Amino acid sequence: xxxxxxxxxxxxxxxxxxxxxxxxxxxxxxxxxxxxxxxxxxxxxxxxxxxxxxxxxxxxxxxxxxxxxxxxxxxxxxxxxxxxxxxxxxxxxxxxxxxxxxxxxxxxxxxxxxxxxxxxxxxxxxxxxxxxxxxxxxxxxxxxxxxxxxxxxxxxxxxxxxxxxxxxxxxxxxxxxxxxxxxxxxxxxxxxxxxxxxxxxxxxxxxxxxxxxxxxxxxxxxxxxxxxxxxxxxxxxxxxxxxxxxxxxxxxxxxxxxxxxxxxxxxxxxxxxxxxxxxxxxxxxxxxxxxxxxxxxxxxxxxxxxxxxxxxxxxxxxxxxxxxxxxxxxxxxxxxxxxxxx
Numbered sequence: 001x002x003x004x005x006x007x008x009x010x011x012x013x014x015x016x017x018x019x020x021x022x023x024x025x026x027x028x029x030x031x032x033x034x035x036x037x038x039x040x041x042x043x044x045x046x047x048x049x050x051x052x053x054x055x056x057x058x059x060x061x062x063x064x065x066x067x068x069x070x071x072x073x074x075x076x077x078x079x080x081x082x083x084x085x086x087x088x089x090x091x092x093x094x095x096x097x098x099x100x101x102x103x104x105x106x107x108x109x110x111x112x113x114x115x116x117x118x119x120x121x122x123x124x125x126x127x128x129x130x131x132x133x134x135x136x137x138x139x140x141x142x143x144x145x146x147x148x149x150x151x152x153x154x155x156x157x158x159x160x161x162x163x164x165x166x167x168x169x170x171x172x173x174x175x176x177x178x179x180x181x182x183x184x185x186x187x188x189x190x191x192x193x194x195x196x197x198x199x200x201x202x203x204x205x206x207x208x209x210x211x212x213x214x215x216x217x218x219x220x221x222x223x224x225x226x227x228x229x230x231x232x233x234x235x236x237x238x239x240x241x242x243x244x245x246x247x248x249x250x251x252x253x254x255x256x257x258x259x260x261x262x263x264x265x266x267x268x269x270x271x272x273x274x275x276x277x278x279x280x281x282x283x284x285x286x287x288x289x290x291x292x293x294x295x296x297x298x299x300x301x302x303x304x305x306x307x308x309x310x311x312x313x314x315x316x317x318x319x320x321x322x323x324x325x326x327x328x329x330x331x332x333x334x335x336x337x338x339x340x341x342x
Contacts, residue, residue: 006223016338050156074147075102075147075149076105077103077121077150078137079152080108082110083111084111086109086154087110091107091119092115094118097158104143105198106121109123128232129235135224139227140194142216150165151212152211156210157285159279159289160280162277166213168257170299176209177260178311185201194238204246207245209315210242222252222255227249231244264278271299
């Protein structure tokens with residue numbers, strides 16, 4: 001099914017934040033209706049119940065309200081692409097998904113689909129440049145009527161079903177992993193954006209924006225609104241999307257649920273500990289990605305292959321460890337056999 005939600009060429013702040021859409025897989029129809037009253041009143045929804053819910057502090061209350069909106073499929077997966085190549089990448093990512101029949105899948109793009117996939121196509125006209133279009137799609141075009149939505153980049157491969165991620169989004173509003181380049185204020189030149197916003201550089205965390213699980217609560221929508229504002233305001237310094245999301249969380253005083261890196265494993269400057277559930281790379285999934293006997297010592301990704309780190313590489317007292325772990329048991333068995341025979 002394809003839904004074209006680009007209605008004319010209104011300005012970005014006039015159209016994108018004043019219009020939303022609802023799409024139903026079962027009905028095969030797509031309708032466009034006002035959801036927001038304007039960019040400056042992002043949180044004032046036309047649904048009176050949801051408007052009053054903005055002042056409710058309980059997570060369960062938000063969950064109960066959203067659960068009344070859900071149909072047969074109450075969780076969705078969302079991808080974003082622009083241009084022929086970006087749209088094709090999103091389609092290929094859908095084909096890599098494991099069998100997840102209980103989830104609806106959406107591709108938001110400005111180009112027609114070319115492959116046969118189970119995804120519903122939401123065709124739009126982007127206004128923002130570069131990867132800020134991802135923020136634009138999530139903020140303006142993510143489907144409604146779901147208890148939670150999982151956005152994934154097109155270079156992500158889900159290695160298994162991830163209900164845990166959806167559950168945490170429904171409990172906390174947002175679920176994210178920390179980026180390998182985890183310092184926001186020292187991430188390339190982004191400190192200049194923080195200075196411009198008057199935010200002290202104090203080692204704030206940077207989250208990875210390639211996998212974002214969220215529920216469309218008023219608080220989360222406020223974070224997304226701020227994300228768009230920051231991206232639009234500072235394109236002269238930083239044109240990509242990831243650090244702006246982290247700064248938006250900081251400015252909104254919103255604490256997301258922090259996923260382990262195994263739910264968004266980039267393999268950049270970090271070890272692998274235990275089972276990797278989400279592979280985030282353009283490179284193929286290493287054949288030995290989840291082949292290990294013990295989670296620790298960790299494994300290190302090198303040339304698209306994971307190898308175990310040796311004890312002497314991570315432990316200053318590795319000789320003592322080797323003596324106690326490997327030699328002592330052998331010597332004790334010899335001692336028992338030689339000196340403690342009856």
